[in-house]
Amino acid sequence: MDTEIKKTIYLAADHAGYYLKEDIKKYLSDMGREYVDEGAYGYDANDDYPDFASKVAKKISEDPEHSMGIVFGGSGQGEAILANKYPNVRAAVYYGSSPDIITLCRDHNDANVLSIGARFVSPVDAQKAVRSWMEKSFSNDGRHVRRIQKIQNSEFVVGMVAVKARLGRKAIVPAILDQSLDSAIKKLSSLQGHASFIQIDVMDGTYVSENTFSIHEFRADRWPMFFEAHLMVNDPIRYIRMCKISGMRRVVFHPEAIEMRAEEVIQAIRANDMESGIAINPHSDIESLSRLFSSVDQILVMGVDPGKSGQEMLPDTILRVRSCREKAPWSVRIAVDGGVTKENAKAIFLSGADMLVVGSGIFSAGKKPKDAFLEYEQQLRNTW
Numbered sequence: 001m002d003t004e005i006k007k008t009i010y011l012a013a014d015h016a017g018y019y020l021k022e023d024i025k026k027y028l029s030d031m032g033r034e035y036v037d038e039g040a041y042g043y044d045a046n047d048d049y050p051d052f053a054s055k056v057a058k059k060i061s062e063d064p065e066h067s068m069g070i071v072f073g074g075s076g077q078g079e080a081i082l083a084n085k086y087p088n089v090r091a092a093v094y095y096g097s098s099p100d101i102i103t104l105c106r107d108h109n110d111a112n113v114l115s116i117g118a119r120f121v122s123p124v125d126a127q128k129a130v131r132s133w134m135e136k137s138f139s140n141d142g143r144h145v146r147r148i149q150k151i152q153n154s155e156f157v158v159g160m161v162a163v164k165a166r167l168g169r170k171a172i173v174p175a176i177l178d179q180s181l182d183s184a185i186k187k188l189s190s191l192q193g194h195a196s197f198i199q200i201d202v203m204d205g206t207y208v209s210e211n212t213f214s215i216h217e218f219r220a221d222r223w224p225m226f227f228e229a230h231l232m233v234n235d236p237i238r239y240i241r242m243c244k245i246s247g248m249r250r251v252v253f254h255p256e257a258i259e260m261r262a263e264e265v266i267q268a269i270r271a272n273d274m275e276s277g278i279a280i281n282p283h284s285d286i287e288s289l290s291r292l293f294s295s296v297d298q299i300l301v302m303g304v305d306p307g308k309s310g311q312e313m314l315p316d317t318i319l320r321v322r323s324c325r326e327k328a329p330w331s332v333r334i335a336v337d338g339g340v341t342k343e344n345a346k347a348i349f350l351s352g353a354d355m356l357v358v359g360s361g362i363f364s365a366g367k368k369p370k371d372a373f374l375e376y377e378q379q380l381r382n383t384w
Contacts (some may be wrong), residue, residue, distance in 0.1 A: 006066075007067055007068045008034065008035075008066060008067045008068070009028065009033060009036070010036050010038055010055075010056045010059045010068070011024065011035055011036070011056070011069070011071070011072075012039055012040075012052035012056040012070075012071045012072070012079075013039075013040060013049075013071065013073065014048065014051075014073055014079075015044055015045050015046075015047050016074035017071070017073045017116065018042075019118075020118040021037075021072045023123045023126070024070065025037065031131075038052060038055035038059070039052045040052055049071075050078075050082050053079040053082050053083055054083075056083065057082065057085070057089050057091075060083075060086070061222065062222050063222065064089075064112055064222070068113070068114075068134070069083070069089075070115075071113060071115050072116050073116075075093075075095060075117040075119065076115035076116050077115070080093045080113070080115040083115065087152075087222070087224050088112075088221065088222060089113055090111045091112075091113035092109065093115045093116075094116050094129050095116070095119075095120035096117070096121045096122075099128065099132065102114075105133075106137065106138060107136060107137075109144070109148070110138040110144070110148055111133075114129070114130070114133050116129065171196070171197050172195075172355075172356055172358060172377055172380055173197040173198065173199050173335065173357045174191055174357075174373060175199040175200075175230070175337065175359035177201040177212060177359055179212055181213040181218065187369060190370055191369055192223065194370050194374065196226060197226045197227075198227050199229075199252075200230070201232065202215050202231050203307065204233040204234060206233070206234045207232050207233050207257050207306075210307055214242075215229060219246060220249075226250075227249055228248060228249060228298075229251050230252045230300065230337070231243075231253040232279075232306050232307060233253075233257065235258075236253035236257060236258060237268055240269055241272065243274065248274060249275060250274055250275035251274050251277065252276075252277035252298060252300050253277075254281065255278050266292070275298065277296050278300065279302055279306070279337070280299060280300065280302060280320070281302050281306060282303070282314050282320075290327045294329055294332070298355075299324050299335070300336075300357070301321050301334065301353070303337065303340065305338075306338075309359045310359075312339050313338060313341075313344060318351045319351075321348065321353050322351050324352070333354040333355060334354050334355070335353065335357055336355070337357035340356045340361060345376065345383070346383045356376070361376065362376070
């Protein structure tokens with residue numbers, strides 16, 4: 001047996017697959033395999049398979065390196081269709097046809113979810129399929145690796161089409177400023193399925209006094225979101241490759257940190273196939289920085305001095321947003337970060353901002369982050 005034996009197995013079934021799931025649970029226990037049952041926990045002829053299969057798909061999507069899933073339904077088709085909507089999930093269907101299906105879906109496709117059609121597979125055949133599926137590993141053959149990479153690329157493209165269709169040009173962007181990666185992941189989990197854009201703040205303790213978790217520890221491809229890194233660091237070029245590896249789609253940096261080498265940073269970001277952005281501090285001269293506006297994808301107007309969350313927005317921020325909007329090409333997005341509240345959000349949008357970055361207003365608002373985020377989104381809808 002290979003390393004797959006060490007992965008956590010997540011199980012789920014609707015009423016049609018419930019009894020076969022219970023049989024496989026006993027089979028796994030007899031094998032000494034640990035598993036997590038995501039439901040159903042009893043037979044209910046009126047339950048719906050998406051309620052259970054989605055739980056397994058979410059677990060695999062978030063941690064594909066350490067988890068596998070088995071879902072049971074009448075034919076297994078609906079469960080697989082749903083599971084394959086999630087990034088990093090590759091679900092294969094088995095309903096009693098040739099056992100070679102099991103071998104090929106692992107060897108060629110690295111399938112990490114097995115969807116079993118309980119109406120077509122006996123308990124004995126299901127046990128054989130599950131055992132074969134768990135024991136077989138991905139071949140890592142070059143052609144199969146290449147094809148899976150193309151699937152993952154398609155996942156991102158489809159996700160971005162959905163993001164753009166949902167939010168258009170205007171968006172609320174939650175900002176995660178954390179010293180702990182575990183804490184950051186909890187925040188992300190609280191917004192999954194709601195937020196489409198996320199900003200990860202990166203601080204080095206030099207350009208600003210605070211430190212954050214290292215960006216190279218983060219893996220954006222486990223989340224169906226568009227991630228940008230806001231580099232509050234003295235040497236942004238040193239972080240660009242790390243941002244690329246972690247899955248960032250856009251990198252925003254402070255030109256003051258690099259003096260006259262801002263163009264070099266922008267070129268390095270683009271060379272790594274990421275969008276570029278510059279952050280403009282409250283006391284920076286907009287006129288002198290406007291030379292960069294046509295070279296970037298985004299301008300981040302800071303409403304506070306960078307480095308700390310929870311500050312009140314400086315009073316001239318809206319005028320600075322208007323100035324940037326007048327000087328920048330229309331294709332360049334204007335974002336505002338720092339001191340954004342539900343009370344001033346409308347005025348900021350109307351001044352020309354496309355995106356409002358919110359940290360403490362979502363994660364330190366005394367309510368669930370999801371609820372706080374949805375209140376900001378409601379303010380966005382009310383504005384337009």
